[in-house]
Amino acid sequence: MSPLRYILLRLALALPTMLILLTVVFLILRVIPGNPIEAMVGQKAPPEYIQQLMEQTGLNKPLYVQYLDYIRGVFTGDLGRSFIDNRPVIADIMDRFPATVELAVFSFLVSIAIGHALAFLAAYFRRNVDEAVRLYAIIAYILFIPFFGLALQLIFGVYLRWLPIGGRITPGLEPPHITGLYVVDAAISGDWPALVSALKHLALPSITLGIVISGVFTRFIRNNMVKTLEEDFITTYRAAGLPRWRVLMRAYRAALVPTITMMGLQLALLLQGAVLTETTFSWPGLGTLLLERIQYLDYPTVQGVVIFYVLIVVFINIAVDLVNLAVDPRLRRGVWQ
Amino acid sequence: MPPVLVVEGLRLYYGMGKDVVKAVDGVSLELDRGEVLAVVGESGSGKSSLGYAIMRLLPENAVLYDGRILLHDGGAEFDIVSMDEEALRRDVRWKRISMVFQASMNAIDPVSTIGDFIYRIVREHRPDLDKRRGLAAAAEAIKSVGLPVSVLDMYPFELSGGMKQRVMIALALILRPLVVILDEPTSALDVITQANVISLLKSLRGDVSMILITHDLALASEIADRIAVMYAGKIVEIGPSDAVLTSPRHPYTGALLESTPTLRQDRALSSIPGRVPSLIRPPPGCRFHPRCGHAMDICRREEPPMVDVGPGHRAACWLLRT
Ligand SMILES: Nc1ncnc2c1ncn2[C@@H]1O[C@H](COP(=O)(O)OP(=O)(O)OP(=O)(O)O)[C@@H](O)[C@H]1O
Ligand code: SF4
Ligand SMILES: [Mg+2]
Secondary structure, three states: OOHHHHHHHHHHHHHHHHHHHHHHHHHHHHHOOOOHHHHHHOOOOOHHHHHHHHHHHOOOOOHHHHHHHHHHHHHOOOOOEOOOOOOEHHHHHHHHHHHHHHHHHHHHHHHHHHHHHHHHHHHHHOHHHHHHHHHHHHHHHHOOHHHHHHHHHHHHHHHOOOOOOOOOOOOOOOOOOOOOOHHHHHHHOOOHHHHHHHHHHHHHHHHHHHHHHHHHHHHHHHHHHHHHOOOHHHHHHHHOOOOHHHHHHHHHHHOHHHHHHHHHHHHHHHHHHHHHHHHHOOOOOHHHHHHHHHHOOOHHHHHHHHHHHHHHHHHHHHHHHHHHHHHOHHHHHHHOO | OOOOEEEEEEEEEEEEOOEEEEEEEEEEEEEOOOOEEEEEOOOOOOHHHHHHHHHOOOOOOEEEEEEEEEEEEOOEEEEOOOOOHHHHHHHHEOOOEEEEOOOHHHOOOOOOOHHHHHHHHHHHHOOOOOHHHHHHHHHHHHHHOOOOHHHHHOOHHHOOHHHHHHHHHHHHHOOOOOEEEEEOOOOOOOHHHHHHHHHHHHHHEOOEEEEEEOOOHHHHHHHOOEEEEEEOOEEEEEEEHHHHHHOOOOHHHHHHHHOOOOOOOOOOOOOOOOOOOOOOOOOOOOOOHHHOOOOOHHHHHOOOOOEEEEOOEEEOOHHHHO
16 A cells, blocks of 8 residues: 555545534533624624524524534534634644644653653663653643643743743744744754744743643653563563663664554644643633633634644554554554555 | 683572572583583472573572583683672673573563663674764674564564564674573474574684573473583582483482483473472471482481582482492
């Protein structure tokens, strides 16, 4: 099977999941008490106006017609228009998406850096170090993002005044729009003040989310390494006189496939944590968009963001599979030949 | 010339909960240059543990490790038990003593090609070899065990058990060590592959000193210059192969030989009456006494000493003292 066919197959397999999720979200939104039109214009608006809005948004049609219209739209790439600002939903999403990507990528980097460093220390020294790392992992795992974020905001933002506690960048410093990722755009255009400001704004949210996710990473990588260290080929390496840290590297390498798979799964969790992190740090990403619009019962936007999240997860899974194919000789020889 | 390897009073105990497993309990032996010494005994007698102890490859639950293991190389002497870990790693492991592990089907790195795997180990001790020359050396070694060079580009999951065993033998020999410990090198293989590996081992005789751990007395008689018989963590008889096989002096050796009537079979030695004793609470006195037809009073109380019973032939049994 060629990589391209493989990707297409994976996407096709993701379709039923997406359809089910869409349906569930569609129904839940309509079960939530409240009327989106009233949420928009208030109860005192003239009835003719409300009627006009109902027609404009299609809310006057029977539910199943709304549903079929919506599904048809989704599969032709049309997510509809927001009830709130009447812009195409996709435009709102695209405005916010880069902020979420930036936060997710930096948080992920923080968590793999911490996860690897601690896992290697634990596997190398074992005993007390191992216990300490285990404790860290448990604490990191149970941290509640809004509280932990608030604590960091108080310490580093309010008390020490080292770092900003909200937003993506100091207003006015926004770099020219190229990718929408401020860090990348600022770097490409050589805009140092923007770069520094963007990184400073990223620091607290990505450390907050990165630490929370690092708990699972640490534990998983450490467990994989320690388990692999009991395998026979490790004895060969020890007998052959490889230094301890190199033996550890080989154990890590042999356990790389499950590690990458787990990291991919955690990325989905990371997106979930990103919603909380975004609200804690007023980060203008998809998560804040979602929460804002749920309040107004902006059905098309909420549905659109959910689809988008699912798509991200599907693509992450495909990416994980592709990376694993590169890393696992067994898969590589089996699938590509 | 001094023996290449001298082992004196070697002990290796494992912790198991509150218990202590005395897997190697006071083993002494010598190995001459180019000699093949077979270590035979029933399953659980501590043969593999002896091999690991000689390499100082201790599991995490090792609770006691002492005695002396002296390795002589020219004028240099290495005391394996007490030497510094880093020196052991650098000067002894693989360079001077290597090992082919029992059931070594998973002894090869699963995510490396055979070539990378061998080179990774060679490079550790021969930093002067660049990758090209390291792989050339690996190719030589692979050919010397009768495998095609194409094996170097393969992963272990693409090789049969016999091929992996040969790879491990090639790897054990590639640095031209003084001593190779071979732990049941043929037991996991089918009959034809066994025959191949045996003739390979025969062709290696004289070049390196070998400690051949096996429960296959036929294999021992075919290849070994001397045979050591191990029982419950101790060596009970050791001597030239002919002497041990034709005129065994320890009752346990006799029982072992009787349980292998055809001398050309590869099966577990299970037909000696009674069970292998517990290494946690070994029988007092002579450890073989619960199963020995000649057991006397003294056998239950006192441990028999090793006595000379012929040229280079020693055994530990009270029958030999009276
Ligand atoms: N790490 C360990 N911890 C506890 N007990 C162990 C450990 N390794 C081996 N043993 C026990 O020590 C005894 C000797 O084991 P060893 O593997 O050395 O025997 P062996 O003679 O090689 O047997 P076999 O012929 O089956 O390979 C056995 O009772 C075994 O269960
Ligand atoms: S010492 Fe006694 S029990 Fe042990 S082998 Fe000799 S006769 Fe048998
Ligand atoms: Mg064994």
